[in-house]
Amino acid sequence: MSDGVVRDIPLAALEERYGRDVRQDVSELWLSQQLAASRTTLVCAVRHRGAQRIAGWVAALAEADGVARIAQGQLAAMAGLQRTSVCALLADLAGRGAVRVGRGKVAVHDRNLLLAESCGCAARLDRN
Numbered sequence: 001m002s003d004g005v006v007r008d009i010p011l012a013a014l015e016e017r018y019g020r021d022v023r024q025d026v027s028e029l030w031l032s033q034q035l036a037a038s039r040t041t042l043v044c045a046v047r048h049r050g051a052q053r054i055a056g057w058v059a060a061l062a063e064a065d066g067v068a069r070i071a072q073g074q075l076a077a078m079a080g081l082q083r084t085s086v087c088a089l090l091a092d093l094a095g096r097g098a099v100r101v102g103r104g105k106v107a108v109h110d111r112n113l114l115l116a117e118s119c120g121c122a123a124r125l126d127r128n
């Protein structure tokens with residue numbers, strides 16, 4: 001399973017400097033990070049409501065200009081919800097002035113409200 005992000009790790013240079021075991025160490029570090037992220041996602045899906053998860057993902061994905069460039073289908077996949085549920089949850093947030101929904105994007109208008117609605121799990125994942 002991959003998050004689609006390719007990371008260039010200079011394994012040859014690391015191996016030259018730290019020895020052969022560095023490849024195993026890097027692999028174990030990557031695996032432990034993936035397991036921690038999976039655990040956080042699973043716990044979030046079990047313990048927190050869909051509205052909390054969507055608010056958190058939108059807040060975490062918003063770029064410097066306040067826009068999260070993501071389709072509702074992608075948000076649904078990340079939050080473990082159906083797209084129609086995400087559409088309804090975003091409409092609720094929009095109705096309360098927290099966001100404005102556009103095609104392939106969600107503009108954050110009230111970040112404090114969005115964060116108050118969020119469970120905070122996405123922010124923890126986003127930092128990793």
Ligand SMILES: [Zn+2]
Pocket residue numbers: 043044045048052053119120121122
């Ligand atoms: Zn959560």
